[in-house]
Amino acid sequence: MRTSRLQLLAAAGVAVASLALTACQDGTGTRDEGASASGPVASAPSDTSSQAPKESASDNGGNDSSANGSSGDAAGTGDSGGNGSSAGKGGSSAGKGSASGGSRDGSSSFNPCNGSNTSVTAEPVSRPVNHMLITVENTGSQNCDLPYYPVLRFDEMQWVPQPVEDSKPQAVVTLAPGESAYAGVLLSAADGSGSGGATGKKLTVGFQGRTPNSDGGPAAIPALPAKGVYYDSSLTVTYWQSSMDDALAY
Template sequence: MRTFRHTRLLAVTGAALTALALTACEDGTGTRDEGASAPAATPTASATAPPSAAQSPSGTAEPAAAEPEKTPAEKPASPAPTKAPGAAAGADDGPVRTVCNGSNTKVTAQPVPRPLNHMLLTVTNTGAKPCNLMYYPVLRFDEMQWVPQARPDTKPQAVPTLAPGESGYAGVLLSAADGSGDGGTTARKLTVAFQGGTPNSDGGPAATPPLPAAGVYYDSSLTVTYWRSSMEDALG
């Protein structure tokens, strides 16, 4: 009886195993290990590649695109150039010249018959460089305490520039022809001062041209012209 039961149990167990084998063969999957864990995902080449380079379809790395060239900041405008002291103020823009004065010129003062009661100042450049005759001469007879004024109508359009050896001129009205001037006197000494690049500025050493032995007579009508390039303009 025990042998029969054992034989029957083996038969049932074998049938169950056969059924499982047939089922696995029919669905084509075979047996599976339910306890095995899924393998970890392997990073792809694109995920591990540096961000600066991309791979081409052939597998070779392509160079990263160049960054656009930056435009440099604009430079500030250079300030405009200025003239050095002694330049021709109010004249057309030209090369800066040395101011004419008593150190680089020879000055003469000579009374003239026409116009009446006039004297001519002549300035000759004795230096090696051109010089500018600025504005008008500042005259002082003896120890006079006032400065003769310049006639506005004699102002030139451009400052006279004297090349070495060239001369410039100024006319001096000594006294009124009709005797209307005041405080007439005879002067024995004359000082001619020169102006710099701005009106009434110091242009350098003055000159003391000799006067005639008899001196020159002047009164309150004393006026001068601006420096001119020709004798005719100075006495006209």
């Protein structure tokens, strides 16, 4: 009985060994299958991961740096160019504005009114008292400009009447052909506080040019009343005005 059991155990051991050897030879054993399965799966991700970063680094990295560089340059160029062109436009616009203003203040298109292209009259008025009104009419064929105020001189007077600064207009008066402008003259103080009173028989009206106190061309000599015009040290004159009422308001 004991011998039979030993024989059975031995026979079983031989069978197990034979099965193990067969599995090792044909590659179907459990250990071989595990190694075979893990080998291909592990190698596939390894290859993919090694290739994908290279492609992204080559494609994305290169394109990104190129794109960023080009877009950065383009942005820089666009910004500086845009600002430059904008500034240029602003500058050209500003230039046009100053040229337009300069046409009234002294640019090449400035055309002063003076004794050669205007008709000038000087008449004392009853209201306000001790005032005289100077009227200038454009008798030429082109617009003319009246900057600042008239420069007055009675006879051989050695001093120049000062302007009423409060009467300075916001813009230079420009006359189209046939239009008129005005200046008011305070001849003497109503309360008699003025000094050096005299009677003027001749009045010379001077015109200013593009800059203050510059020569604007030929003067005018309007006729005065036969008895003359009395004036004293209070003598002042307004800036040229477009309105007669504005000229006599000072």
